[in-house]
Amino acid sequence: MTTGDRSSHGATLLDESIIRSTLDAALRRGGSFAEIFVEDRRSSSAYLDDGKVEELTSGHDRGAGVRVVVGETTGFAHTADLSPEGLSAAADAAAAAARGGGGGVRAVALTRRPTHNASTVRISPSEVAKARKVELLQRADHAARASGPAIRQVAANYGDSRRRILVANSDGLLAEDQVVRTMFSVSVVASGDTGMQTGRESAGHTVGFELFDTYQVEQLATHAAERALTKLRARPAPSGSMPVVVGPGGGGVLFHEACGHGLEADLIAKSASVFGGRRGEMVASPLVTLIDDGTMAGEWGCFGIDDEGHPAARNVLIQDGVLTDYMWDHLRARKEGRPTSSNGRRQSYQHLPMVRMSNTVIANGAEDPADIIASTKRGVYVAQLGGGQVNTATGDFVFGMLEAYLIEDGKITEPLREGNLIGNGPQVLGDIDALGNDFAMGHPGTCGKDGQGVPVGDGTPTLRVTAMTIGGTAA
């Protein structure tokens, strides 16, 4: 790989001697596990709105989080001060949670793990002139506005980041990783007799500036504009229950909410998931094979190591409808006496890690997507999903439809206005009766849990759910 940053930032984030002394300090008052997580994150972004480049932003975050586990209690503290004194103070604060624990000195022998990067970065964004990033925004603005006089407003956003992390713990683990992400998005407002409508398109990958060799910003902008224009002639979405066909790449959010969160071991352990105690059982249609895969090179949710230092892994969660495993972080796996599944992630050094998804995908099916639509008498076709939300305790989940159409007599007909769909996870998984052979990845996403956002990816082929409740206003 050719990262221009290597020369100036090739050194380790923190010396081993400081790492060792920090871990020692963290365990001074006792505890079964201590960890230091060091992060250095640089980002740049550029924003255009209303025809103007409003500003370029540069950001730099650097710091460390220290955690100590004593019995069932985790102590955590973080600091932006990476001096031995600053880290020692953070270690003390984290250890303070160890109330009444037995003290003791424990020598930690660190074994550095080989680095394996999540993906190749051909053009480091930090080496690219700012003027080129600005130019992308202006090209997108022009292309969107050229889509028709009804286009009233365009906003475009460019962003890149380079995140370096180092994780070391009292089990002797020492690992480092560097992840570069680049993204671009366009939001458009169109106005007509029926009021205003919006359209959005985005692209994001764990790659460098070569993202724009794959994606033309004009195409992204035109696509966003078309979505807004189409919705100007959209009718209110229906209300009530009917079949739903989700297009390729569109269904990831559905699985992320319908069962992804419910398969996170921290929620399982607290009886806060409808999927608790169901390993080995049929939890979905036999068509469904669900995989969480942090190794998918270049995808938005990939990484070399998770935020607890373990190499990214590919985990089959549901195989042919049967629940095979949950997702695990260090803490939950340790309790169960099993290895982690490398799903321990955190937003930044200021946060405790927890069980999180990476790239969540449904394996390809066998059917021709055209047949799936043609065999649907009346329903809704969702080409692009918005975000979603789930209550893992009940399994009820919603997701938005950003681009959707009515299916009448096996044909996609009129566009529909926006709205939410609601379903129940276990029910919907069982009600999947068709799976296409046209697998595609969806849009880059940010998954929020307990106030922490992490980048995630998803992908699905075309699929059909026999019945979901459409949250529209029309009869």
Added chain:
Amino acid sequence: MAELVDIAERVLGLARDNEQVEIYAVHDRETEVRAYGGEVESFSSAESQGVGVRVVVGGRQGFAWAGTLDADVLAETMADARDNAQFGTVDEHAGIAEPDGVEPALFELFDAALLDFATDKKIDLAIELERLTLAADSRIIGIESAEYVDTVHEYAIVSTSGIRRTGRETGCFVSVYTLAEENGETQNGFGWSVGRAPAELDIERCARESAERATRLLGAKKPSTERLTVVLTPWVTAQFLGILGSTLSGESVLKGRSLFADRLGDLVAPEFFTLVDDPTWRDSYTATTVDGEGLATRRNVLIGDGRIERFLHNAYTARRTGTRSTGSAVRGGFKSTPGVGPMSLQLVPGTATQPELVAGIDHGLLVQDVSGLHSGVNPVSGDFSTGAEGLMIRGGALAEPVRELTIASTIQKMLLDVVAIGGDVEWLPMSAAGVSMVVADITMSGA
């Protein structure tokens, strides 16, 4: 305290003669205790500092931030912001805020009692919250989380235009997610209590309400699809107001993203509907005396007696509109430039209690909670569709619980369909106060 403003002034000292520069420096401390199974599940002690630097030169704006207050990094941040300014589009209205002579309201948002509150007591509060919740009802089988959180926020804003403001605020809250089970079915409920210092927290109420919210949904079924009148609980109304408030931002209006852009002075709601954004209301959890650009916050009537009276502005949107800033510059921390938005929304309350509102409805739905507001509501088009759960209202009384349903309308229509506003104002951990609100003719989608 003096230190933070000194650091900000030092960075400001790097400004050149032709530059407008604004420095926003922040020092935050946060403690979070989570209890589980009668023990501390996690205890987090966090201290973060950072600075955001905005430079405007010749009508072009640049910005840079850093998550530290180290001297060398600050100089680099200033240089980055200056470099970034070369690439903005020239905008004659670009610029930082000018002092406007309005003095900030005089009230204290800092309670030293929070600093004196011992760590052990914080832990005890979280553990007691879990215990009270588990004891509230025999059907409570556990919790997802029970937490105590406190924050001490200090900030300084200084600029080349003569802005020099500092302040500090304390806040704390407890919250619990409760799990109830009956006949193999699980439901959950949320409870909370907020204050400036721990003595203001009501953990009994937090525990009781979360247990009640969880247990009363047990046995919930999916309802059939129909149009009916809904009672939004204070928690839900506050979330609705947050979306409504975003449509009344001067930025949305200027950029053609507000569905109320051309409607200043128009009747958009019944005459008893008055919406105010008032960060100077001390009881509000998000009260603050200074906005994100260092201007005094003030009481702004957005919708008065059903008519749109005013849009919110920061210095930039005010200049472009030809008006004055309403002191409504909002920042999402030091990592972004100031935007425009409401800080502390509240509806002028009516007098009825929630049971009285329910008693006046023959057939309806009490909406206890909503989900997916971010995915099903479009504040530009006004389309409103959200997942919901709650209790049916039959013959003026609460009846069977319902779930896995959506409620839908448009923001415009919902405002016109408001039938009543309750008197049960409740301050929530968000930038809007809750109050029960009755809205007619909502589509409830279910089976």
